[in-house]
Amino acid sequence: MMPASEVGGGTALPKLSYRAHPHLYEINTWVWLEGLSAKHGRRLRLAEVPDDEWDGLAALGFDFVYLMGVWERSEVGRRIFRTDPRNFPEFDGTLPGWKMADLVGSPYSIRAYRPDPRIGTVDDLDAVHRKLRARGMGLILDFVPNHTGFDHALVEQHPDYYILGSQDDFRHDPGAFYLAERGDEVYFVACGKDPYFAPWTDVAQLNHFNPACRQALIGILKSVAQHCDGVRCDMAMLVTNEVFSRTWGHLLQKWPVPQSEFWTDAVAAVPGLTWMAEVYWDLEWKMQQLGFQFTYDKRLYDRLSGGTPAEVRGHLCAEMGYQNKLVRFLENHDEPRCSAVFPRERIASLAVLVSTLPGMHFFHHGQFEGAKIHVPMPLARAAEEPADQALRKVYERVLRISSADAFHAGEWKLLEVRSSGDDSFEDLLAYRWRLGNGCKLIVINLGGRVAQGRVQQAEPTGELPKCVYRDELDDQSYGWDRVTVAREGLYVRLGPHQAHAFTVSEAFR
DSSP: OOOSOOOOOOOOOOOOOOOOEEEEEEEHHHHHHHHHHHHHHHHHOOOGSSSHHHHHHHTTTOSSEETTTOEEOOHHHHHHHOOOOHHHHHHHHTTTTTGGGGGGTTTTEEEEEEETTOOOHHHHHHHHHHHHHHOOEEEEEEEEOOOTTTTSSSHHHHHBBBEEEOOOHHOGGGGGGEEEEEEEEEEEEEEOOOOTEEEEEEEEEOOTSHHHHHHHHHHHHHHHHHHHHHEEEEEEEGGGGHHHHHHHGGGGGOOOSSSSHHHHHHHHHSSSOEEEOOTTTOHHHHHHHHHHHSEEOOOHHHHHHHHHHHHHHHHTTHHHHHHTTTTEEEOOOTTTOOHHSSSSHHHHHHHHHHHHSSSSSEEEEETTTOOOOOOOOBBBBOOOOOOOOOHHHHHHHHHHHTSSSSHHHHHEEEOOOEOSSSSGGGGGGEEEEEEEEEEEEEEEESSOOEEEEEEOOOOOOSSSSEEEEETTTTTTTEEEHHHHHHHHEEEEEOTOOOOEEEEEOOOOO
16 A cells, blocks of 8 residues: 555656666755755755756766665654754854755655655656656666654554554653654654664654555555656665564564565566665675666775785685675765875766776765765755866766777677886786777776886787777877787886776777
8 A cells, every 4th residue: 555645656667778887976956956056056855957967978888877865754754864063063163154944854764755846746746757867877776675754654553564662762862763743642662773873763663574564565666667767775785584583573572573574575576776775784695686787886985995915815706696786985975074084185086986896886975076074964055166077077087988889789708917126016906898809998996105016907809919008088098019928918007096997908009
């Protein structure tokens, strides 16, 4: 059963066909609209976004646009953020002098799966979907399986769809429950949580062991699918049977473990949708087995931000069926800004890396301009920052490079790098993409020192004695003897955190 308040109607567009290893651009929709409104001097909603915004994303080669936070936000959740002073220091750091009107509530505390009035209408959303498809791009929207806002229609209509506690449970831990009243009836609705953190006090925890709740959520998914090409599923691992049982077992006495997984049922019920999971705790493979085409690769992010070159290389040794479904990123709405985490001199080579690995390549609104202020989810805007135009040009070049067919239809291989006289080769990461007779070769120095080494199996296909390596990052070309490269490897020497993005070909002269 789907509540009447959820988005409905709409005419689904033909199934989207997209490249392997696609590019995705995430937009924090409310914050983005506030910025565009300030730029144009009038309050813009989604349907009024100038077409050149969509044209610009298409020109950069994006396959998907993820409009994060379009659904109607909970009024109860908004009030919780406005009245809890523990949140204020973070808001002060993001937007000095903020007003209550700037606190609009979390996009993951959803009152209803219909566009928030600030964003627009269902017709507006469908119009944007058609604009994206006309430009060869698909639309990704949020689906939050674990919880809703406390003012979602299901809380009143079907409180048994939620985890409920007793009055004793409430008295023992009042911060973990929300008191919901329906006439003379009182319900102690559990706040949403994952097993490693305190409860999220602005959301109501759904009961995934209740079959009727599962069917209601699948009904919502079917409706959402009429307006987009895919869904980004928030904290997707929380509703697997094992994790859910571990988190809520003490309140699930009357509910046996379901015989199937929610995601298996959902994917089967909504065919043709592109599924992306936010997932952690090394459960990426499990989520892929349950039907997700793409799963977050937080391990790579962690190893790039705090690990060693050997750990990064080891991470990329996983089998291809797994890697092809990983979502590579340097930032997203949950992580600190890339430019605040990584030194400026590292970003170009890291952008090359996350743009040319197997899997989905995920970029975030403000990342190209070097934004450093992370926007907390309840805030409608952040303090203004100067745009780093030089950095944007770097990203634009990297995206042009990584849109080549070889990176989307070719065969990927991680390459061995051997010593060329010292141990600095251990800092080098090299891999190639081959498509027909064409070859792309990526070499990155992940370390903070000059590194040299010999890349194995770096020669092009063919039989001509000479080969050329043209670096598309700086348009420099290097000629090599094929026999030498085949026997000794391709010699490379890179400064700290530098990269090569070679197009490899035979020399005809």
